[in-house]
Amino acid sequence: MKDLRQSKKRQARNIKMQTHVKHSYKDIQTLLRMGKTGEATQALLAFQKTADKAARGKSVHRNKANRLKSRLMKRLAGA
Numbered sequence: 001m002k003d004l005r006q007s008k009k010r011q012a013r014n015i016k017m018q019t020h021v022k023h024s025y026k027d028i029q030t031l032l033r034m035g036k037t038g039e040a041t042q043a044l045l046a047f048q049k050t051a052d053k054a055a056r057g058k059s060v061h062r063n064k065a066n067r068l069k070s071r072l073m074k075r076l077a078g079a
């Protein structure tokens with residue numbers, strides 16, 4: 001019983017963090033598409049913190065977090 005309650009709480013926390021990472025990533029992509037590199041840079045700094053926090057809590061695999069950060073930095077450098 002207790003294990004079930006704990007796993008449901010963990011699942012909810014993980015899904016919330018994964019969703020936050022995904023939405024932040026898409027927001028930065030949208031900013032880059034619109035040509036707002038200044039805003040994208042600020043958003044990228046916040047995204048890095050979010051992705052690292054998600055990886056630390058194991059909501060997102062650390063390699064995935066690093067891959068997402070790398071892709072955004074490449075796109076920002078090319079913009």
